[in-house]
Amino acid sequence: MSTPERPARPTTPGTLVRVRGSKYDGRAHWAFDGVWLGADEHGDWIGFPVGTHFERPGAAFTAAWPSLTLVTSTGWMPAFNLGHPRRLGTYVDLTTVPEWRADASGFTISYVDLDLDVVERDGEPAFIDDEDEFAEHAVEFGYPADLVERVRADADALLAAVQRRESPFDGATAAAWFDRLAAVG
Template identity: 50%
Template sequence: MSAQQPADQDFSPVLPTEPGTLVGSRMSKWDGTPHWRFDAVYLGTDEHGVWLGYRPGTHFSRPGREYRTKSPGLLVFGDVGWVADIYRDHPRGARLYIDLTTVPQWRAMPDAGTPDAGPVFEVTAVDMDLDVLAYEPGTERARTRGESFIDDEDEFAEHTARYGYPPDVVARVRADADALLAAVRAGEPPYDDTTAKHWFAVLDDLAIS
């Protein structure tokens, strides 16, 4: 399995098209252990990927931990190996959190359209441990940890040994993390304020309608 290509080269993704459509995000680790799971709404698609949004009170869970969000957020699923979570009014001053992953894969749920069926679409990916984080300048965490950095290097090294990540996957994830950190520090889209404001406006309009 590569961090950059779907396991099935003939995989043909089925993506939502209607803003407001409920999407279940179901992440896992390399060995299949469930990781973060939550539901969000489809906002749209642009050159950066597929955008989802969630509102305050959204339930996030993984084995051993769960919480409800206190602020809204955006998610952009790139067509390569990363998923970015962009925050607004985060209580700890977080600005964004990028998960390095395998290529996100999309599918329509077979029971979509039936009562209480849940999400109409599902997106899955394998979390590859490394994360790129950014905090708002001047916040306590920015002063103590830095405004932007790569996190979970120790977990990546541990899981590389435990799960036997292929060398090409290790090299690709490492290179992608470095490239994403550089893009965040340079304020390149979609990590700029203008892009985030646009998609938050879409989310806000859906909440009002």
């Protein structure tokens, strides 16, 4: 039995990575560029230094704080923020499994945002956000029943992991990657 080939990923810290999200109906969602910092047992870490531009239809901002995204091999992508103006520390997007693509212009990660998020603001309890949007889109876009079940179960499990401070949500894991971002950034 052969082992599935791992999609091409960067190998040099500081390599540009384009992150492109969409909604289930194909509409563009968030688009932003970062730098690959490395990988660990959790997945690939992408860093976004101060000054990173984030854009989606109808909204855009340039971050005055550094952030990280962990690209997992599952259907979720957590973001970690330092000094976010609204105290947003951890924000976990429930998604399709992120897909890597390499071409002559570099590396791109694409994913479909599936609405539910696990959110933790500094000093406040974590919670699951956008349940109404998830319920509406499940009907409007025709999410398959197994996808709805998986996303709901993942959201509950991630909420518990954030609350228990399991790695990578323990603070120390992201802190080490923020140090790497500062070094390549």
